Amino acid sequence: MIINSMRVAVIFGPGRTIKPVWFDWHNRKHTILETTYTWIDMKGNAKRLHFAVRDEGCLYELTYDSAEQTWELSGLEGG
């Protein structure tokens, strides 16, 4: 994990879809150009939603903990 609490803007769409659109990291707003992959796992009985997203330079893994209602930056590649 790189950051365990961060600001992420998302669109809750129809069909219970969640689409992250930007996040704050290193005092900068990163606009998400594409969500390349999503997956879910469980930590105990808390559902954790993972999003592989990319901005203009890097690939990030954002994780939403549905029990804690927090977002974390769990992975980073490139840049």
Place this chain on the structure above:
Amino acid sequence: MHVDMNAFFASVEQAANPELRGKPIAVVGGHGRTVITTSSYEARAKGVKTGMAIWEGKRTCPELIIVVGDNKKYTHTSTRINEIFRDYTPEVEAFSIDESWLDVTHSLSIFGTAENIAYQIKARIKHLFGITCSIGVAPNKLLAKLASDMQKPDGLTVITPENVPRTLEQMPIKELCGIGKKMQRHLNTMSIYTCGELGRCDENRLTRKFGIIGTRLKEMGQGIDNTPVVQFGKEDDVKSVGHSRTLERDIDDPAEIRRFLLQLSEMVGSRARRYNVSGKTIHLYVRYADFFSSWGKQTTLKSYINLSDEIYRAALGILNIVELGQPVRLLGITLSNLKHQAEQLPLFEDERKKLFATQAMDSINDRFGRMSVTFGSLLPGKEKAGSHVIPPSWRPDGVKNIDVQ
């Protein structure tokens, strides 16, 4: 119908990371180990094979990109894909994390043809996950699997009943699911190289050589297979509960081996308790650092157990009577001779306390995640988890749905 995900782990990684698409990549189990779990088609085209060490892969294909696998991604994707299958038929049997059989016989009145179902499945998987699969459609499981292997990647092969003899006539026997290298060698010594030859072989000759499976072999050569697709929840009761782990590095320190044994015992015990089974036989498996030498021994107890410390003590009892010849690469514990039981409260106070403590530990771990509460000697930092490999027995549901890291 048989569905086989193409280079599954590598395809998922390429879908998740656009930088990897179209490039030769190899997926490995963890940072500490060096064996290639699977590779992309671009890497396979350059000679990279599953099971190669990273250095061998790099020597074969210098531009090979090594990616550490993320099992949660794969198990989630596999579970979702199996849910898609169940939109077309309830009769879905997961063969492994990346292969399933579907019996669509009773769905044809809704969806038209099996090819139509296959095209829809392929399109939905591609749309949702950006990965491809090969599908085989045939009159039975054996032929459907053979068909799915005939066109990779992204294939769809149909073997109709009237095409079965023609398809099998020149097909090498090794292409049949269930005929391994050893069986192939035996059959080759009988001058049997193709399925056509196997199907025409005198049954008595086969049974003299192989016993009762001789009949089965002849049927396989003829493309006959009557085994049903066994759907989720209708499988036979599990026969054993086990875990094995390749260690992060080879170890010879007895204290470290014992700690690892305790961790495995806790994994086996907690899964057995979750599914309310207990067993009498404990099997310990050790593979040495040279990769090729190994041993397995078992002990059968007088009573059924599923508490982690009891499993640990039984496994340790086995370990203590063996002198380890080399550092250890892999350890495995299996609990078998199972009883699917209703829980029984122990008579004695100490036993009851131990049971209640275990139940409290299990319910905390169920709520907050595995190993949230564990034995002191397994505290973070002391635990050397090793590489995490999804076992072939993994299934999307039930006792075989192992929580892989």
